[in-house]
Amino acid sequence: MVERYALEPIKSLWSLEAQYKRWLKVELAVVWAYERLGIAPKGTYQQAIKNAYIDVEKILDIEKEVDHDVIAFIKVATSKMGKEASFFHYGLTSSDVVDTANSLALIEATNIIISEMKNLLKLLFEKALQYKKLPSIGRTHGVHAEPTSFGLKFLSWYSELKRDLKRLINAREEISVGKLSGAVGNYAHISPLVEELALSKLSLKPTPVATQVIPRDLHSNLINIFGLIASAIERMAIEIRHLQKTEVLEVQEPFKKTQRGSSAMPHKKNPILCERLTGLSRIIRSYVHTAFENIPLWHERDISHSSVERFMFPDVTTTLHYMIVKAQHLIKNLVVFEDRVKRNIDTTKGLVYSQRVMLKLIEKGLTREEAYKNVQKLALKCWETHSSFKNEIAKSFSHLLSKNEIEELFSPDYYLKNIDAIYKRFEDE
Numbered sequence: 001m002v003e004r005y006a007l008e009p010i011k012s013l014w015s016l017e018a019q020y021k022r023w024l025k026v027e028l029a030v031v032w033a034y035e036r037l038g039i040a041p042k043g044t045y046q047q048a049i050k051n052a053y054i055d056v057e058k059i060l061d062i063e064k065e066v067d068h069d070v071i072a073f074i075k076v077a078t079s080k081m082g083k084e085a086s087f088f089h090y091g092l093t094s095s096d097v098v099d100t101a102n103s104l105a106l107i108e109a110t111n112i113i114i115s116e117m118k119n120l121l122k123l124l125f126e127k128a129l130q131y132k133k134l135p136s137i138g139r140t141h142g143v144h145a146e147p148t149s150f151g152l153k154f155l156s157w158y159s160e161l162k163r164d165l166k167r168l169i170n171a172r173e174e175i176s177v178g179k180l181s182g183a184v185g186n187y188a189h190i191s192p193l194v195e196e197l198a199l200s201k202l203s204l205k206p207t208p209v210a211t212q213v214i215p216r217d218l219h220s221n222l223i224n225i226f227g228l229i230a231s232a233i234e235r236m237a238i239e240i241r242h243l244q245k246t247e248v249l250e251v252q253e254p255f256k257k258t259q260r261g262s263s264a265m266p267h268k269k270n271p272i273l274c275e276r277l278t279g280l281s282r283i284i285r286s287y288v289h290t291a292f293e294n295i296p297l298w299h300e301r302d303i304s305h306s307s308v309e310r311f312m313f314p315d316v317t318t319t320l321h322y323m324i325v326k327a328q329h330l331i332k333n334l335v336v337f338e339d340r341v342k343r344n345i346d347t348t349k350g351l352v353y354s355q356r357v358m359l360k361l362i363e364k365g366l367t368r369e370e371a372y373k374n375v376q377k378l379a380l381k382c383w384e385t386h387s388s389f390k391n392e393i394a395k396s397f398s399h400l401l402s403k404n405e406i407e408e409l410f411s412p413d414y415y416l417k418n419i420d421a422i423y424k425r426f427e428d429e
């Protein structure tokens with residue numbers, strides 16, 4: 001986890017102390033279940049809670065000796081216990097504790113991410129409404145295509161992230177499992193009843209079939225969705241970076257009063273936040289691949305996934321959380337130069353209305369091929385000579401099109417006529 005991109009409350013979720021506390025929570029839930037089922041004597045659980053002990057430094061010291069982190073943890077956690085220690089970790093294997101605790105951490109991280117995603121969605125929807133009627137130029141292949149609603153950009157981002165939110169909620173449900181089924185997942189030394197009861201105390205369900213570990217497809221699915229969310233944010237960031245190019249200048253990311261753009265060129269305002277979001281998205285996507293590498297483990301498990309997850313879980317959750325929080329700032333404070341947005345539609349002096357002109361000529365009786373050829377010939381001439389496409393059309397087609405008809409053909413508002421139908425799909429928001 002890189003401190004620079006880690007914000008609370010996710011950051012402290014991944015401290016060693018928080019991890020050992022989660023392990024303890026799992027171990028104690030099992031002691032509780034043993035007592036509830038009459039396997040451990042009454043009072044065992046209370047004694048275990050009272051005497052359980054965590055000291056991060058001590059655990060790390062013992063780990064140096066035994067070279068096994070869970071054993072080091074158990075030694076310290078039970079070091080001040082009496083008889084109740086005999087029910088601590090009874091019938092469990094290390095990964096029962098580690099994997100169940102990992103689910104708890106991932107659920108907590110996902111809850112925080114979901115809540116910040118909802119804030120971002122709200123901001124995107126507000127901007128979508130604000131700029132719904134602002135005509136702008138739509139670009140395909142980077143080339144001016146046809147006018148469209150500027151607000152539709154925000155609505156498109158909103159719609160994508162809303163899909164991701166739904167996926168994330170499903171993935172959270174899927175990862176809400178633990179496993180307390182012992183060394184090879186067959187309940188040889190612990191009853192499924194103990195598992196069910198202990199997990200219910202942690203608001204988890206048993207993994208239907210586990211090996212020594214919870215199957216990693218569940219974690220991969222979650223991280224895959226994190227990758228989708230990061231990519232959605234990157235799509236926004238890239239759009240803003242393009243729109244902030246000097247030649248375009250339709251938007252500008254927030255720039256603080258005290259901020260400086262360049263050490264060399266005092267005039268500069270650079271889209272550094274969007275560029276950072278683009279870079280961080282690459283990091284998160286790289287973990288999607290890494291997560292999938294953890295699925296095929298040997299037999300009932302090997303531990304090759306463990307080192308990966310020590311990076312991956314903290315990195316991916318803190319970084320994505322950071323990205324979402326910063327994206328909120330970006331969208332909320334985005335500067336939109338509305339005049340420039342409108343003006344840019346005319347950069348090509350009317351060429352962006354070519355399809356509409358062609359369709360009108362077809363209505364007037366030309367074949368599609370004739371209309372296309374004629375319009376393209378004039379359009380290509382305009383590209384070369386920078387002359388007005390509207391004037392060229394007026395000159396060439398005055399016998400077919402009236403002045404009013406030509407004016408009407410070159411109006412950006414025409415292109416917004418069905419935008420309401422798209423927005424209507426979100427009227428319950």
Ligand SMILES: O=C(O)C[C@H](Nc1ncnc2c1ncn2[C@@H]1O[C@H](COP(=O)(O)O)[C@@H](O)[C@H]1O)C(=O)O
Binds near residue numbers: 067093094308310
């Ligand atoms: O309950 C058990 O422990 C059963 C045992 N499997 C293990 N299960 C869980 N942890 C184990 C296992 N084995 C080792 N370790 C310890 O895990 C740590 C792995 O370190 P790293 O690769 O750096 O993430 C590192 O601390 C390792 O010592 C088995 O033999 O099947």
